[in-house]
Amino acid sequence: MIKKGIGRQIVLHYFIVVFVTLFMVEVIFTLAIRMYYYDTIYNHMSNHSMWASDYFQKFVRLNAEGDPDYFTEMLRTFELDNTELMILDRSGEVKASTNAFQADKAIQTSDVPQALAGSVGKWIGRQTATGELVMAVSRPLQIQGQTQYIVRYVTSMESVNSKLLNLTFMSIAVSAAVLALVTLFSIGLANSIVRPINNIRAVSAQMARGKFDARIKGNYRYELGELASTLNYMAEEIVRSNQIKDDFISSISHELRTPLTGIKGWSETLTSGGFDPEETKIGMGIIAKETDRLIGLVEEILDFSKLQSNEMKLVIGEVNLKELLQETMLNVWAKAEQKQIQLKLEDKTEGSSIISGDGNRLKQVFLNVVDNAIKFSHEQSWIHLVISRVENERVRVEVIDTGIGISEEYLNKVKDRFFQVNHQGGGTGLGLAISQQLVELHHGAMEIQSELGVGTTVSVTLPLLNDSAPTGTQTQR
Known part of the structure; x- marks a missing residue:
């Protein structure tokens, strides 16, 4: 039965x-x-x-x-x-x-x-x-x-x-034999489908209990093979995500501890008194700097949380990309000067490069991209920002550097949340993930091309402003 x-x-x-x-x-x-x-x-x-x-x-x-x-x-x-x-x-x-x-x-x-x-x-x-x-x-x-x-x-x-009755009985016997053979065949077919499904179900139950090292074994064909491969891939991704999450927790704990240690140390030192005004000024400056650093980390985490919960609000208006990039360069100019890195902006649009979007959020995107370019560029190198027109009434911004580059192994993962190529470099690993989502909210696309030891090019493509472009406040959907 x-x-x-x-x-x-x-x-x-x-x-x-x-x-x-x-x-x-x-x-x-x-x-x-x-x-x-x-x-x-x-x-x-x-x-x-x-x-x-x-x-x-x-x-x-x-x-x-x-x-x-x-x-x-x-x-x-x-x-x-x-x-x-x-x-x-x-x-x-x-x-x-x-x-x-x-x-x-x-x-x-x-x-x-x-x-x-x-x-x-x-x-x-x-x-x-x-x-x-x-x-x-x-x-x-x-x-x-x-x-x-x-x-x-x-x-x-x-x-x-x-004679007709005998023929009828004979044909009934043949039909019964055929029916029996088909039933046996269908039982074998059913078992060939049910056994893999039971195996997949058992392994899935282990995954549901948190045993993500379990894998579906067996060379299944067609849809069952695709299902098994998908579940195995899902388990690998969960393991990788958990590892990235653990690395993030470790990294963010370090990132939070460092400024907190500085703030606590200087606040205790200043409380004890006996310092001249110059030393007090230095201590207060360090406290303010570390506080800004903490605020930046918290804001980055909050932005990511809003994006994940579809609560990010955009204030849509007209944005001049050339002016926005010039402001971005001014914001990072001091950091680039420390490494003697030259920043250059080139506009190839031969006209207006005005788009419809949230200027503050787009500036956040380009600040993150240019800041990363400075962080991973060699001293006395250059970073090139290029604005150009592309097909379908779109504009592209390319941030080109000659820095250390990214290996092919990590290139497809750098935009993943919490992912960091160098955990010693600081940060939350959320910058590019947030930037990617902000660009997509503006109906654009962000691409990264890189070669280890040669440099990296980050391309952000956005739609140009048209007469029907909406303005005002919009919420992520």
């Missing part, structure tokens, strides 16, 4: 489809073979009765109707093997018969009136006396267009029906 589940459904569906098909074939086969046998017998008797009708006029010329042997000779002339021959008059009375038992009353079956009407009569039914199933074929015997007698052939259908 197959237990409830997809296996039973597969077997049941196969069984029903094949059973209905075989049943229909069985019915059609039985009817067709019966029709074939019956029609063959009818045609044989009808052809012989036609010969008898055609020969009757010659028979009359050779035999006088008043002769006592007239009907006996007629029976001998028109007889047919394994068939009872009856000569009837116009009223259906039996004048002669090859059957030793004469009917005691006129024949009233439907074939007789048909023969009297001038056509071939056919009747299938059971004889009143014996209950035997017979077929009767009657045809008129005419002289000069007038029906004189009716020749009636009667044959038993019992042996034919017996």
Whole structure:
């Protein structure tokens, strides 16, 4: 007994489809073979009765109707093997018969009136006396267009029906064997599907309990193979995300501890007193700097939280990209000067580069990208900012540096949340993830091309301003 589940459904569906098909074939086969046998017998008797009708006029010329042997000779002339021959008059009375038992009353079956009407009569039914199933074929015997007698052939259908019954039983046996084979095949097919599903379900249950090191083993094909690969990939991604999360927690703990340590140390030192105004000023400056650093870390985490919960609000307006990039360069100019890095802006748009967007959020994007370029560039190098027009009324901003670059191994992961190529470099690993989402909120795209030891190019593509561009405050959806 197959237990409830997809296996039973597969077997049941196969069984029903094949059973209905075989049943229909069985019915059609039985009817067709019966029709074939019956029609063959009818045609044989009808052809012989036609010969008898055609020969009757010659028979009359050779035999006088008043002769006592007239009907006996007629029976001998028109007889047919394994068939009872009856000569009837116009009223259906039996004048002669090859059957030793004469009917005691006129024949009233439907074939007789048909023969009297001038056509071939056919009747299938059971004889009143014996209950035997017979077929009767009657045809008129005419002289000069007038029906004189009716020749009636009667044959038993019992042996034919017996053969038909045997054929039916044989076909039922074949159908049952086919149905059994199909059922066995469907059980095997169901097991081949259910076993992998049960295996996948068991491993999925382990993953649901937190055992993400569990893997689905087996070379499954088609959709099951894709499902197994997807679940294995999901587990790998969860493990990787957990590792990234752990690294993030470790990194953010360090990032928070460092400024807090500085703030606490200087606040205690300043509280103790005894410092001249210059030292006090230095201490307060360090406290303010570390406080700004903490605020930046917290704001970055809050921005990411808003983006994840679809609560980021954009204040949409007209933004001049060239002016925005110039402001960005001014904001990072001091940091670039420390490493003697040259910043250069080139506008290739040959016209206006005004877009519809949130200027503060876009500035946040470009600040993050340019800050990263400075952070990972060599001293006395350069960073090139290029604005250019692209197809479909869009504008592209490229930030090109000749820094350390990113290996192919990490290139597809740098925009993932919490991911950091160098954990010693500081930060939360959220900057590029936030930038990516902010660009997408502006219906744009951000791409990164890099080669280790050569440099990195970050491209941000945004739609240009059109007359129908919305303004005002929008919420992420």
